[in-house]
Amino acid sequence: MxxxxxxxxxxxxxxxxxxxxxxxxxxxxxxxxxxxxxxxxxxxxxxxxxSDTRFAGAWVRGKAGRFGAARLRRELTRRGVAAETIDEALAAECGDSELDRARAVWQAKFGSAPGDARKWARQARFLQSRGFASDLIRKILKESPDESA
Structure with missing residues (x-):
């Protein structure tokens, strides 16, 4: 052997x-x-x-419920998948809109709107670490109660 x-x-x-x-x-x-x-x-x-195409599709299918497009793209790039293949996988596998997915991730983690600027910042950092865009985060969190946040 x-x-x-x-x-x-x-x-x-x-x-x-x-x-x-x-x-x-x-x-x-x-x-x-x-x-x-x-x-x-x-x-x-x-x-x-x-197959990189099959790999990218499986990766996105498995992770799309927890991460935003930016994070999925970054992870696939790190794994050596071509940009065109990533774009195809994201288009094919992310049936829900980015806003709907971000809202579902936020709802599962927090479930209620932030009461103050500190909680708002914490929730925004969480969504940002998951790869969601800033404009989506602001929509979900219904704009900051304190503009400095």
Missing amino acids: GEPSLRERAIRHLARREHSRSELARKLAAHGDAEEVDEVLGRMSELGLL
Whole structure:
């Protein structure tokens, strides 16, 4: 029982979850040279086992209920997915409007309007960390009771 081949390692990773080509290349890099890794990844793509489009769609589907488009885009970019693929996945998988998703995330966490500027800032920071745009945050929080916030 020797070391598993690069192909076997790639299949094991893909059996657990979808991976982007970049992620899988990084995971396999320690076990072979760049040419071998590229060859295995090319073969996985030919067989339909590796697809950045499928990965991006699955990622967005799984995370869209908790995060805004900016955060989803940033995470997919970090994982090596092309901008066009990200745009397609966001358009296809984010059926609800960004405002509706932001409102649902806010409602699940807080449920009531902020009573003062400190609570408003806390709720705004939370939504911003989830990747929602500032204009959406202001709409949801019904404008600040204190303009300095």
